[in-house]
Amino acid sequence: xxxxxxxxxxxxxxxxxxxxxxxxxxxxxxxxxxxxxxxxxxxxxxxxxxxxxxxxxxxxxxxxxxxxxxxxxxxxxxxxxxxxxxxxxxxxxxxxxxxxxxxxxxxxxxxxxxxxxxxxxxxxxxxxxxxxxxxxxxxxxxxxxxxxxxxxxxxxxxxxxxxxxxxxxxxxxxxxxxxxxxxxxxxxxxxxxxxxxxxxxxxxxxxxxxxxxxxxxxxxxxxxxxxxxxxxxxxxxxxxxxxxxxxxxxxxxxxxxxxxxxxxxxxxxxxxxxxxxxxxxxxxxxxxxxxxxxxxxxxxxxxxxxxxxxxxxxxxxxxxxxxxxxxxxxxxxxxxxxxxxxxxxxxxxxxxxxxxxxxxxxxxxxxxxxxxxxxxxxxxxxxxxxxxxxxxxxxxxxxxxxxxxxxxxxxxxxxxxxxxxxxxxxxxxxxxxxxxxxxxxxxxxxxxxxxxxxxxxxxxxxxxxxxxxxxxxxxxxxxxxxxxxxxxxxxxxxxxxxxxxxxxxxxxxxxxxxxxxxxxxxxxxxxxxxxxxxxxxxxxxxxxxxxxxxxxxxxxxxxxxxxxxxxxxxxxxxxxxxxxxxxxxxxxxxxxxxxxxxxxxxxxxxxxxxxxxxxxxxxxxxxxxxxxxxxxxxxxxxxxxxxxxxxxxxxxxxxxxxxxxxxxxxxxxxxxxxxxxxxxxxxxxxxxxxxxxxxxxxxxxxxxxxxxxxxxxxxxxxxxxxxxxxxxxxxxxxxxxxxxxxxxxxxxxxxxxxxxxxxxxxxxxxxxxxxxxxxxxxxxxxxxxxxxxxxxxxxxxxxxxxxxxxxxxxxxxxxxxxxxxxxxxxxxxxxxxxxxxxxxxxxxxxxxxxxxxxxxxxxxxxxxxxxxxxxxxxxxxxxxxxxxxxxxxxxxxxxxxxxxxxxxxxxxxx
Ligand SMILES: [Zn+2]
Ligand SMILES: [Zn+2]
Numbered sequence: 079x080x081x082x083x084x085x086x087x088x089x090x091x092x093x094x095x096x097x098x099x100x101x102x103x104x105x106x107x108x109x110x111x112x113x114x115x116x117x118x119x120x121x122x123x124x125x126x127x128x129x130x131x132x133x134x135x136x137x138x139x140x141x142x143x144x145x146x147x148x149x150x151x152x153x154x155x156x157x158x159x160x161x162x163x164x165x166x167x168x169x170x171x172x173x174x175x176x177x178x179x180x181x182x183x184x185x186x187x188x189x190x191x192x193x194x195x196x197x198x199x200x201x202x203x204x205x206x207x208x209x210x211x212x213x214x215x216x217x218x219x220x221x222x223x224x225x226x227x228x229x230x231x232x233x234x235x236x237x238x239x240x241x242x243x244x245x246x247x248x249x250x251x252x253x254x255x256x257x258x259x260x261x262x263x264x265x266x267x268x269x270x271x272x273x274x275x276x277x278x279x280x281x282x283x284x285x286x287x288x289x290x291x292x293x294x295x296x297x298x299x300x301x302x303x304x305x306x307x308x309x310x311x312x313x314x315x316x317x318x319x320x321x322x323x324x325x326x327x328x329x330x331x332x333x334x335x336x337x338x339x340x341x342x343x344x345x346x347x348x349x350x351x352x353x354x355x356x357x358x359x360x361x362x363x364x365x366x367x368x369x370x371x372x373x374x375x376x377x378x379x380x381x382x383x384x385x386x387x388x389x390x391x392x393x394x395x396x397x398x399x400x401x402x403x404x405x406x407x408x409x410x411x412x413x414x415x416x417x418x419x420x421x422x423x424x425x426x427x428x429x430x431x432x433x434x435x436x437x438x439x440x441x442x443x444x445x446x447x448x449x450x451x452x453x454x455x456x457x458x459x460x461x462x463x464x465x466x467x468x469x470x471x472x473x474x475x476x477x478x479x480x481x482x483x484x485x486x487x488x489x490x491x492x493x494x495x496x497x498x499x500x501x502x503x504x505x506x507x508x509x510x511x512x513x514x515x516x517x518x519x520x521x522x523x524x525x526x527x528x529x530x531x532x533x534x535x536x537x538x539x540x541x542x543x544x545x546x547x548x549x550x551x552x553x554x555x556x557x558x559x560x561x562x563x564x565x566x567x568x569x570x571x572x573x574x575x576x577x578x579x580x581x582x583x584x585x586x587x588x589x590x591x592x593x594x595x596x597x598x599x600x601x602x603x604x605x606x607x608x609x610x611x612x613x614x615x616x617x618x619x620x621x622x623x624x625x626x627x628x629x630x631x632x633x634x635x636x637x638x639x640x641x642x643x644x645x646x647x648x649x650x651x652x653x654x655x656x657x658x659x660x661x662x663x664x665x666x667x668x669x670x671x672x673x674x675x676x677x678x679x680x681x682x683x684x685x686x687x688x689x690x691x692x693x694x695x696x697x698x699x700x701x702x703x704x705x706x707x708x709x710x711x712x713x714x715x716x717x718x719x720x721x722x723x724x725x726x727x728x729x730x731x732x733x734x735x736x737x738x739x740x741x742x743x744x745x746x747x748x749x750x751x752x753x754x755x756x757x758x759x760x761x762x763x764x765x766x767x768x769x770x771x772x773x774x775x776x777x778x779x780x781x782x783x784x785x786x787x788x789x790x791x792x793x794x795x796x797x798x799x800x801x802x803x804x805x806x807x808x809x810x811x812x813x814x815x816x817x818x819x820x821x822x823x824x825x826x827x828x829x830x831x832x833x834x835x836x837x838x839x840x841x842x843x844x845x846x847x848x849x850x851x852x853x854x855x856x857x858x859x860x861x862x863x864x865x866x867x868x869x870x871x872x873x874x875x876x877x878x879x880x881x882x883x884x885x886x887x888x889x890x891x892x893x894x895x896x897x898x899x900x901x902x903x904x905x906x907x908x909x910x911x912x913x914x915x916x917x918x919x920x921x922x923x924x925x926x927x928x929x930x931x932x933x934x935x936x937x938x939x940x941x942x943x944x945x946x947x948x949x950x951x952x953x954x955x956x957x958x959x960x961x962x963x964x965x966x967x968x969x970x971x972x973x974x975x976x977x978x979x980x981x982x983x984x985x986x987x988x
Contacts, residue, residue, distance in 0.1 A: 079801060080792035081931040087785035087924075089747020089778075096923035099930065100127035105937035121245035123232070127926075127938040128241045131173055134941045141177035143169055144667065144683035144713060145242065146696050147184030147250060147660050149191065150227040154234055155736035157722025157729045160755045160765055164719060164852070165687045166240040167756050170919035171847045174944035180680065182667055183242040185231070187224040187251040188592040189656040190285055194530040196220060204482065205286045213590055213631040220591040221251060221629075238739060238748050239922045241940070248667040250593070250659040256628045257611045258666035259659055260596040262707055263585075264610030266545060267597075271706050273544045274606070276475060278458070278465040279584055280535040282528035283483025283498070287588040288542060289528055289535060290655065292694045296524040297532075303521035304341040304506065305397060306455060307333040307379045307514050308350055308420040311435055327410075327418040327438075332360065332382040334420055334438065335393060335516060337450035339523060342497040342505045344514075345489055346457035347422060348433040348473045351441035351464075352412035356452060357387040359406045363399065379516055382407055384415065386452020393451050397517040415453075416440050423514035424505070430488040432476050441467045449521070459539040477539040481588060498534050543586040543595065543652070547702050551578070554701055557711040564717045564850040565761035573693045580698060585655045592653030594633045602645025607638050661699035664712035682710065687717040690762050717850045720764035722755075737767055742774055749921035750778040753860075756920050757853050781924060783864045784917070788928045790872060791906045794879045800900070802907025802932050804915075804950065826898065829905040830953055831962050832871050835862060836909050837952035838959070840945045843916050852919065859916040867909060870966065875902045907932070912945040 084091070099105065103117030106126045112133045120129040145165065148158065169181050193208075196219055202208060208216050232244050248255060266272045279288040312331050334350050352358065360382035385393050387409055394404055418438045425434035439456075443463040446452035458468025459477020468475055478488035485492040485501055491508075495501035509515040526535050547554070554577050563569035586595055596609040609615045612624035619636040630653065638647040668678045682704065688696055697716060704712030722729050729736045742751045754774040758765040767773060795802055839862045843855035879902055881895040911932055918925040918939050929939035936942050947954075 079799065080795040080933050082793050082796050083785070083789040083928075083931050085789070087782045089749060089923075092927045093748055093923040095930075096926040097125075099926055099938065100125035102126070106130045109937040111936055111941055123236075123245035124243070125241075127940060131241075131938060131941040132179070135173055135176055135178050138176040138178040140180065140680065141172045142180045142680045142682075142684045143172075144664050144686050145181070145183045146686060146688045146692065147186040147248070147663060148231065149186045149189065149656075150224045150231065151191070151731070152227040152230050153738065154231060155722070155729045155731060155738055156724075156742065156751070156755070156767060157736075157765075159234070159238055159739050159751075160722050161687065161689060161719060162235050162240050163238060163752050163755055164717070164760055166238075166242070167752075167852050167919040168685070168687065168717070168847070168850070170241065170922065170940060171852070171944065173940065174915065174918065174942065176943065181242040182246060182248055183232075183235070183244065184248040184660075184663060184667055185224075185228045185250070186656055186660050187221075187228065187249050188653070188659055190287065190289075190530045190587070190589060190591075192220050192224055193589060193591050194285065196223060204284065208590060213634075217591050217629050217631070224249075224251065234739060237743075238752065241922075248663070250656070250663075250666075251629070253612060253624075253626065253628055255659070255666050256593050257613075258662050259593040259654065260612075260628075261610045262662045262703060263596055263654070263658070264608045265707055266703075267606070267608045269706070271546050271549065273546055273582070274541065275544065276465075276539050277542045277544060277582075277584060278460065278462045278475070278477075278537050278539045279542055280526060281481055281483075281538055281540070281588075282531065282533050283481070283496070283536055284531050284533040285528055285589070286481040288540070288584055288586065289530075290584075290657070293529045294526040294535065295529045295532065297527055298522065298524050300520055300522045301339055301525075302518040303337060303339045303449075304344075304509070304518050305393070305451070305516035306336050306338060306341065306344055306423070306509060307383070307516045308336060308347070308423065308436065308455070309333055309380055309514070311419040311421050327384070327415050330360070330382065331380060332384060333379040333516075334415075334418075334453050335379075335383050335385045335451045336453050336455035337393075338455050339521060340460075340497075340502075341509065342502045343457045343460040344455060344509060345424060345428060345485070345492060345505060346459040346475075346477050347436060347455050348458055348464075348468060348476060349436050349439045349456045349471060350420065351439055351444050351454040351456045351467065352415050353386075353442075353444040353446050353452065354411065354413040354416060354440040356412045356444070356446040357409050358384055358412055358415060358452065359387045359390050359409050361385060361390060361394065361404050362407050363404045364402075379513075384453060386446035388446050389450070389452050396519045412440065412444075423512040424508055427490050427492075427508060428478075428488075429490060430476075430478070432474050437471075439467065439471055443467070460537050462537065465539060475539045479536060479538050481538075481540070483536045497536060542584045543597075545583040545585055545658075545702060545706070547580050547583045550702065550705055551580075553705050554580075557705045558701060561711045561713060562715045564715075568690070568693070568718050568762055569716070572690070573697060576693050576698055577701065580702075583655075583657075583699070583702065585658045586650075586652040587655055588651070589653050590630050592656065593659055594628060594630055595650050595652040595654055597650045598636075598638045598647035599650060600640035600643060600645045600647045603640060603643040605640055605642050605647070607640065607647045609638075657695065657699040658703075660696055661703040664700060664704065665708075681708065681712065683713045685715045685717065686713045687719070690718050690720055693718070715850075717760065718762050719760045720762050723764050723766045725768055726766070737769070737771075742771060745771065746774045746778045747923075749924045750774050750781060752922075753777045753781065753856060753920050757856050759853055760851060777860075780860050780864055781921065783868050784860070784913075784924070784928070787863060787868045787872060788910055788914075788931060791903075791910055792931050795903055795907070798899070798903075800903045800907075802903065802911060803935075804908060804911035804945070826901060827958070828871065828874055829901055830955065831958050832866065832905050832909060834953045834955040834959055835866050836912055837947040837954055840912060840916065840947045840950075840952065844944070844946075847919075855916065856920050859913055863913055867906075867913075871905075875906075878902045908950065912950070914939055915942055915945050918942075 103126050106117045115130055115133055117126045120126050169179050172179050236244055282289050310328055310332050362381040363378050415438045419435050422434050425431055444454050456464040458465045458473055458475040465475055478486045479497055480486050484494055484496050487493045492504055495504050528535055558577055598607040612628050616624040618638045625632055634649050640647045664683050665678055665681050668680055700712050724737055754777045839858050842858040846854035878898050881899050914925045914929045925939050
């Protein structure tokens with residue numbers, strides 16, 4: 079029988095009630111929806127209700143949802159919760175649609191943030207401190223810390239009613255997972271898609287590792303930018319005439335004026351770049367014009383000074399020349415400068431420099447209209463574009479700077495100096511001495527920093543392992559086209575652009591806590607030995623058993639026999655980028671044997687749901703490895719949501735600009751928080767919260783109305799001993815073919831109308847879920863309950879349910895009044911039973927409570943079927959809907975008039 083509900087919606091009590099229901103084994107032991115269900119076998123971290131709901135669908139059509147593993151950062155803010163709630167909402171819907179949903183949560187457990195956290199705890203400043211402490215102790219602490227953080231997050235997700243396989247999350251640090259990572263790496267290697275080579279990468283000199291470009295932070299600051307002059311080599315005629323171009327410039331001599339915000343990189347200068355098409359000016363500076371310094375020497379650069387025409391005035395002004403100090407002799411296209419040679423101003427201090435005499439070269443990265451001189455000092459060892467162009471020019475990149483940001487011994491007198499400190503000053507001094515520092519200017523810019531420790535990064539060339547993404551470009555674009563995106567335009571816009579511009583992917587990191595790079599190099603013949611699993615490693619290393627823990631330092635200690643020469647192969651010390659870990663999740667999380675990479679039956683995933691920052695992250699990296707190893711995208715469908723804003727700004731843990739779920743839950747409950755977050759448009763749009771939680775309060779008010787409607791209905795139904803069902807009057811059997819709704823039991827036109835509206839709402843909600851816009855489903859359902867059911871229908875049928883007559887329960891007993899009341903009960907019963915199901919994915923606790931009060935037949939609302947308008951026989955009656963709309967418009971006008979007269983309007987039942 080229906081249960082009379084308390085007068086007011088109390089989220090705390092409701093949520094407690096639902097939780098008790100979910101964790102009490104009894105209802106599930108007795109239920110027959112899953113005949114052999116044994117609550118005792120429910121895993122510890124899982125509620126009986128979840129296990130039951132999953133088991134009830136295990137023969138359904140499989141639905142493979144792949145959880146993007148969040149980084150284990152411990153306590154989360156509402157923004158972190160939003161994505162998981164969106165996933166939960168969609169998973170609940172699919173279960174109700176009868177799908178056998180795979181919902182294994184994951185955690186991204188490796189990486190620099192974990193290490194930095196522990197370093198801070200111990201007060202470590204550099205990798206040396208880690209080495210001294212012991213890499214074994216350090217990585218053991220990383221593992222422990224991560225497990226702790228993951229535990230905290232799991233608790234928080236569960237607390238918000240997120241139903242996933244919490245007893246069995248996939249962790250990227252699990253040995254089996256690392257096997258899958260190694261297998262992927264080894265396969266890429268075999269297929270020639272991995273390259274070991276020098277690349278210029280952002281490195282953090284404190285963390286002493288490469289850092290992803292897309293993860294950098296930027297800090298705005300003012301620096302002294304330096305104008306550096308490179309003196310043209312005064313070639314004799316014969317030498318000059320051997321070159322196709324640039325000879326005129328060389329014969330005339332003079333100075334190439336360049337500009338840099340990082341003067342220490344001049345050490346690595348190997349060419350000066352110009353725009354071949356642009357116009358340059360040869361500027362003659364009057365003798366003695368720069369003789370303004372205290373040392374009494376003339377610092378006037380050798381004329382002519384070459385500067386892009388567009389920049390002449392600005393540059394001469396910045397160098398402190400008056401307008402009558404200089405004249406433009408002539409102009410020439412950049413092409414005429416190409417090939418001109420110059421002497422590196424610091425060549426005599428850098429004995430190892432491979433190009434003491436540099437050349438002017440054309441390059442497409444030269445901007446003659448922006449900052450600087452339009453001639454670009456280029457150091458292939460210290461700049462990405464410089465490196466690429468330098469490679470075309472066959473210049474061996476020269477970058478004598480170590481991982482810790484200090485000049486190496488190859489840098490002669492600069493050795494040991496930090497490029498962001500004394501090294502920078504020393505180079506400036508040396509340039510001044512060499513007469514090459516034309517001047518400096520204060521310059522405001524944004525400098526990239528390590529996202530983990532806020533240290534200024536250094537661009538430097540070093541040996542890295544790269545996935546040859548650029549080789550796969552057209553396959554990646556084709557594969558992306560086979561996927562479905564919500565919003566659709568993100569696929570062909572934002573994502574396509576990202577794929578098109580994706581560079582080769584540097585996957586090596588010079589750290590400790592990560593999936594170890596599975597590469598050993600023969601110390602005799604230099605051959606790589608790449609290992610695809612722990613088992614293979616054990617075999618090659620002559621171990622009896624595979625390593626239980628494949629992390630550093632255990633793997634470092636193993637030496638393998640070179641299969642070519644029998645020499646000893648030693649491990650490359652790097653670990654893998656964490657994105658490589660998460661990029662294999664679509665098959666690694668399936669826990670199948672890694673030899674199958676990546677073709678287990680369930681693959682690819684049906685759906686992934688993540689924030690829009692993942693177009694450059696997980697969506698992309700997964701696509702790369704999916705295409706490289708499986709020949710297609712590893713997901714069918716992508717739902718991309720936005721960011722959570724608080725008072726208009728992104729939430730940030732480090733700035734303390736966050737709202738945490740418990741803050742909201744304490745005041746308005748979990749369901750109101752969920753409904754608020756899920757009520758926003760999800761397709762790439764940001765969700766906004768305000769500190770006063772106004773939006774949560776608004777949705778909470780609507781849930782109050784829902785509560786009151788069900789309370790009203792169950793109160794009278796209970797009085798009359800009426801048992802509400804989803805099935806319509808006299809049609810208790812859902813499979814039955816008995817009369818369709820609204821026609822049974824002499825239903826009034828209003829009943830028929832409400833049922834016709836319900837049909838609309840059910841269809842709308844279903845369609846909304848199918849286009850991955852659950853917010854529209856929620857909105858349609860709440861709007862219906864508040865406006866149509868509460869404000870209109872319930873008001874109109876009050877008199878009918880108040881009618882006294884014979885005992886309810888019989889169809890005709892008690893005459894017309896009773897029949898009429900029963901028809902209203904039938905209608906309300908159907909509507910409310912359907913609506914608690916429609917609401918279940920959003921407000922699982924409240925739905926459970928209301929479903930129980932309505933005397934539902936299943937042990938949990940979450941094991942019921944999603945309502946289907948046809949199965950329920952709901953009437954389609956557009957004419958009636960239109961008529962009632964018109965009627966209500968009149969009523970609305972009347973209500974307004976009444977209010978004007980100072981009388982009370984109608985309110986939702988309360
Ligand atoms: Zn760092
Ligand atoms: Zn060898």
